[in-house]
Amino acid sequence: MAEPFIEFKKVSKSFGKLQVLDQVDLKIYEGEITAIIGKSGVGKSVLLKHIIGLLKPDSGKILIKGKPLDEFSKTELREFKRSLSYMFQQNALFDSLTVFENIALPLVERTNLTPTEIKKRVDFRIEQFELGEVADRYPSQISGGMQKRVALARALVTEPTMILFDEPTTGLDPLRKNAVLNMIAHYQSEIGFTGVMVSHDIPDVFFISNRVAIIENKKIPFQGTPLELEQSDNEVVWQFIHGQEVLQDQLTGLQPKKEVNALILEELSRVSQEKGRFTLILFTIDSLTQIKNQVGYIAAQRIFQCLAMGINMKLAGKGKAARYGLEDILVVLPGGSYSEAEGLINALLTDCSKHDVMNPEKYKKVCIDFSVKAGILEVREKTDLESIIESARKAQKIIAKMECHRG
Amino acid sequence: MEQGGSQANSGFPSSFVNFLNFLGKNSLKIIGELGAVAIFFFYGFLFIFSLPFQFKKIVQQIYFIGVKSFLIISLIGLFTGMVLGLQGYYTLVKFGSEGMLGAAVALSLIRELGPVLTALMIIGRAGSSIAAEIGIMRISEQIDALDTMDINPMRYLVSPRIAASIIVFPMLTALFDVIGIIGGYLTGVVLLGVNSGIFFNRIYDSVVSKDVTGGFLKSLAFALIVSTICCYQGYFTHMRPGGFGAKGVSLATTSAVVISCVLVLVLDYVLTSFLL
Numbered sequence: 060m061a062e063p064f065i066e067f068k069k070v071s072k073s074f075g076k077l078q079v080l081d082q083v084d085l086k087i088y089e090g091e092i093t094a095i096i097g098k099s100g101v102g103k104s105v106l107l108k109h110i111i112g113l114l115k116p117d118s119g120k121i122l123i124k125g126k127p128l129d130e131f132s133k134t135e136l137r138e139f140k141r142s143l144s145y146m147f148q149q150n151a152l153f154d155s156l157t158v159f160e161n162i163a164l165p166l167v168e169r170t171n172l173t174p175t176e177i178k179k180r181v182d183f184r185i186e187q188f189e190l191g192e193v194a195d196r197y198p199s200q201i202s203g204g205m206q207k208r209v210a211l212a213r214a215l216v217t218e219p220t221m222i223l224f225d226e227p228t229t230g231l232d233p234l235r236k237n238a239v240l241n242m243i244a245h246y247q248s249e250i251g252f253t254g255v256m257v258s259h260d261i262p263d264v265f266f267i268s269n270r271v272a273i274i275e276n277k278k279i280p281f282q283g284t285p286l287e288l289e290q291s292d293n294e295v296v297w298q299f300i301h302g303q304e305v306l307q308d309q310l311t312g313l314q315p316k317k318e319v320n321a322l323i324l325e326e327l328s329r330v331s332q333e334k335g336r337f338t339l340i341l342f343t344i345d346s347l348t349q350i351k352n353q354v355g356y357i358a359a360q361r362i363f364q365c366l367a368m369g370i371n372m373k374l375a376g377k378g379k380a381a382r383y384g385l386e387d388i389l390v391v392l393p394g395g396s397y398s399e400a401e402g403l404i405n406a407l408l409t410d411c412s413k414h415d416v417m418n419p420e421k422y423k424k425v426c427i428d429f430s431v432k433a434g435i436l437e438v439r440e441k442t443d444l445e446s447i448i449e450s451a452r453k454a455q456k457i458i459a460k461m462e463c464h465r466g
Numbered sequence: 467m468e469q470g471g472s473q474a475n476s477g478f479p480s481s482f483v484n485f486l487n488f489l490g491k492n493s494l495k496i497i498g499e500l501g502a503v504a505i506f507f508f509y510g511f512l513f514i515f516s517l518p519f520q521f522k523k524i525v526q527q528i529y530f531i532g533v534k535s536f537l538i539i540s541l542i543g544l545f546t547g548m549v550l551g552l553q554g555y556y557t558l559v560k561f562g563s564e565g566m567l568g569a570a571v572a573l574s575l576i577r578e579l580g581p582v583l584t585a586l587m588i589i590g591r592a593g594s595s596i597a598a599e600i601g602i603m604r605i606s607e608q609i610d611a612l613d614t615m616d617i618n619p620m621r622y623l624v625s626p627r628i629a630a631s632i633i634v635f636p637m638l639t640a641l642f643d644v645i646g647i648i649g650g651y652l653t654g655v656v657l658l659g660v661n662s663g664i665f666f667n668r669i670y671d672s673v674v675s676k677d678v679t680g681g682f683l684k685s686l687a688f689a690l691i692v693s694t695i696c697c698y699q700g701y702f703t704h705m706r707p708g709g710f711g712a713k714g715v716s717l718a719t720t721s722a723v724v725i726s727c728v729l730v731l732v733l734d735y736v737l738t739s740f741l742l
Contacts, residue, residue: 111614140616151611155599168617217615 062125064089064221064253065110070119072105079105081277082119091269092247092254096261096299101274103257104148107223110255111145112136141169143221144214148229148257150206152198152213159185159194162213170217184212203230211239215246224256228263236260240267261299273299311367313388319381322391323444331441338395340404341451342366343432347386354425362416366431369407389448400435404458411459419463426463433458506624506701507694513621514629520621527630531592535638542587543642546579547571547649554650555658564658568665569672571650572643576673576681580643581635582734585688588631588638589726593696596627597722600700601715609701624701628693635689636682643681680741687737691729696722 063086072080079102087093087110097103108114109121112128121128123139131139144165152161163181166172172180185194188208193201198209207230214222227243228236240260244267247254258264265271265285272282275295281288288296294317326337344362351359370380370390378392392399411431415421434455438447514520554570600623603609612619647669654660699722703714 108610113610113613137616140614143614145611145614147607147611149607151607153603153608153611154606165615165617168615168622 061088063087063122064124065255066122066125067106067109068120068122070109070116070121072102072109072114072117078277080116083274083277083279085272085279085282087253087255088270089253090251092243092256092267093270093272094264094268095255095257095272095274096259096264097274099259102277103274104225106274107145107225107255107257110223111140111143141217142219143223144217144219145223146210146214146225146227148225150198150210152206152209154198157195157197158190158201158209161198161209162216165213165217180216184216188212204232204235207231207239208235211242218250219252221253221255224254224258226257226259228258228260236263240264243267311364312371313367314379314381316381316383319379319383319389319391320444322379322393323447326391326393327438327441327444330438334439335394336396336437336439338392338397338400338435338437339447339451340390340392340400341383341434341436341448341455342370342388342390343434343452343455344386344429345432346427346429350427350429354422354427358416358422362429365411365414365416366407369410370403372410373403373406383448389451397435397437400437404433404435408459417459417461419461422463428460428462430457430461431459432456503694503698506620506698507628507690509620510624510628510694510697511690513618513625516621516625520626520629523622523626524629524633527626528634531588531596531627531630532634532638535588535591535634536641538591539584539587539638539642540645542583543580543645544649546583546642547575547646547651548653549649550574550579550646551650551653551658555654555660564654564660565664566668567650567654567660568647568668571654572647572669572673573677575643575646575650576677578681578734578738580639580646581681581684581688582730584639584642584685585635585692585730586727588635589692589696589723589730593692593726594719594723596693596696597700597719598715600624600697601703601718604701604703605711605715619701624697627697628690631689631693632686635685635692639681639685676741680737683741684734684737687733688730691733692726695726695729698722699725 065085065087067083067085069082069084070080071078071082083106085106095103095106105114109116115129123131128136153164156164159181162184163177166177166180170177185191188211190205190208190212193205198206201209207227211227214224224243228239231239240263243254243256246252247267256264256268265288268285270282271285271288272279273288273296281291281293281296283291291297323339329335330337344366347359347363350362367380367382367388370388374380374390374392378390378395380388380390383389390400390403392403411417419426432455434451434453436447436451436454514524550571551567554567555564558564558566558570600609603623609619609623612622651662651665655662655665699718700715703718704710706714706717
């Protein structure tokens, strides 16, 4: 691959005793949009501020086209700064200047353009971002979403070669959010600027990014293309791309996959030593992905939620359950027998059949048949994890069905 | 650690060593701060002359610091002059020299009260808001935004304010002096019946150009001190220990006013002793 435009080499940064970045390596390529995602307060903005020189690293180097930023001469630094724009998380609009003056400021202060030319350029951006009505107002007189658009207009007005976006879509309604992301993508392809974007908007931000970096626990555990991201086995990555599922798992009381895996391994070693047994059940909701795509996201989530909550209630602490894929839930009953597992499934069926997600009447517009399968496996000897799951999948039988009314 | 070591070696009681530690630490801090203010002033002053000249911004600041203080300075000047006339009359009449009232009022105003009270009034009215405005710009990242746009925040925010203060302080002081003398005339001549001709003649006789230049120099020095301190306090709001956000701005504003006032009075004494 080509030489990175900006490269972080083992950059560390602390504020007092609080370490925010620990030997971070990051590559940003010219003409691409790089999204930096991570939880709030993990140092995403700190990372951005290092690029523009607002913060300096405690150790490590930041290279711009191979040259360390701290070795830049004053003129070089100035030139570099002039070539980029920074859009602040809190917008950082000048509250004693009007919207028009805010957008015009970079042009007024650092170019030799005539007032007419400046007005022409600013008016163009104002029109583009639908800010015409508020051009004479002050930032405190307009809504948060509008302030965001003013900040974006101000970032674009100088036609920079690189823009650093610090959460450009936070606080916008879904329509405006899409419009802003769309605009960024559109200008990126038109002007070809290099973009670095800090964002929470997963998965939307992946659609317009060429590269993604995840920052977690002071480090960057993953950086690569969105496709590589999706294919990654990294646990942190999975949590990020399936953020909504993770939230739902927490709501329904499902355990992390890692914990259930650990329990299975523990049970396996116990079984091989003490000649005992344990049982697991693998539930699968057929066509859940299809329901998600055709009926709707909420329907799919409700169906999954219904099953997960039911399982959790019936388990009552006797075992652990985890999401084992987008459509699967794995239940482990330590020391449990086959008949105990059957009992659990039967109790579950009586409950779930009353739920509105199993009622075809509720799907008035689009309805797709689906079924819930369950496979029970009683384990009495040591085998490996994959073959257990495989056997459970083979043992799956349909336990419930939802059939749409035809005609 | 070092403290323990020095205690053990020196043989001095620990409270004394602690006192010395305290003294040394704070002296270093103050000297460091003074240096920082000096550098801050140096750049702020230097950028006044950088091109393109920021004429519009300086005029805006002259309007804000000067024109908007016009009324309050006139009011304070008037009453200061009036009370000087009143007090002066009752003191002078005891020696039978109430004819000297004009000279007493004019000299105390031009040499002392004019520059000092004007500076104190501007600190209260404009200095506090300069500190608060720049402080808010700092905490809401507006100063960082200027920096990222490659607009020098010192030149954009600080220089116009220093330039405007240099222009406005002497002018407002002159206004204060004139209105104060009118106030003295009102009480002395109109109310208490001192002869009008003698009142003005004494002023004409006793006030020499050295008094006026002295007052002018003082007001110029106060302008530099007040504008620098108020801008400095606002500009470095975020570096202040113990105060973040709105609290930081309020602390910065308070310090700006207190430090400016104290420095104006101290500097007044120092300058007077040199000018006399």
